[in-house]
Amino acid sequence: MANFVLVHGAWHGGWCYRDTAAALRAAGHEVFTPTHTGVGERFHQSAENITLETHVRDVCGCIEWEELDDVVLVGHSYGGMVISGVADRMAERVRALVFLDAFVPEHGDSLNGLTACWTTSTLRSDLTVSSTACLFFESVIFPVLACITTGLVPLA
Numbered sequence: 001m002a003n004f005v006l007v008h009g010a011w012h013g014g015w016c017y018r019d020t021a022a023a024l025r026a027a028g029h030e031v032f033t034p035t036h037t038g039v040g041e042r043f044h045q046s047a048e049n050i051t052l053e054t055h056v057r058d059v060c061g062c063i064e065w066e067e068l069d070d071v072v073l074v075g076h077s078y079g080g081m082v083i084s085g086v087a088d089r090m091a092e093r094v095r096a097l098v099f100l101d102a103f104v105p106e107h108g109d110s111l112n113g114l115t116a117c118w119t120t121s122t123l124r125s126d127l128t129v130s131s132t133a134c135l136f137f138e139s140v141i142f143p144v145l146a147c148i149t150t151g152l153v154p155l156a
Contacts, residue, residue, distance in 0.1 A: 009077030013040020034062040056085035
């Protein structure tokens with residue numbers, strides 16, 4: 001059986017994987033759902049100095065202290081940034097990376113760089129997004145997200 005570490009996106013917490021974790025455990029897998037510093041049940045730790053590095057360390061700490069090897073890292077959305085950093089630091093402990101509707105950064109990428117289309121119409125140098133697509137995000141996606149984010153807590 002596998003060791004799964006399920007990494008949530010921004011503003012969520014490990015709780016968002018409650019049902020998924022239960023199903024995987026019922027199938028005999030080990031499952032861990034760490035919550036990033038500053039969000040979810042760790043909201044009380046919110047501070048302006050929390051960065052991607054903090055969240056990478058959160059997940060590395062889970063893997064280290066739970067003494068996990070042969071880990072399947074699953075990252076959703078912003079969690080793709082986190083699992084990429086974890087895999088870079090702990091490659092010997094990672095069996096696979098799963099990007100679940102997630103950012104897939106290349107070496108040197110930042111989340112701001114990957115989301116540049118929202119302000120500059122360019123996602124990556126090899127992928128140009130039309131101004132129509134950015135308008136779609138601004139006028140449709142962002143308002144929809146605003147309606148469905150009840151219970152989500154942004155970082156300080």
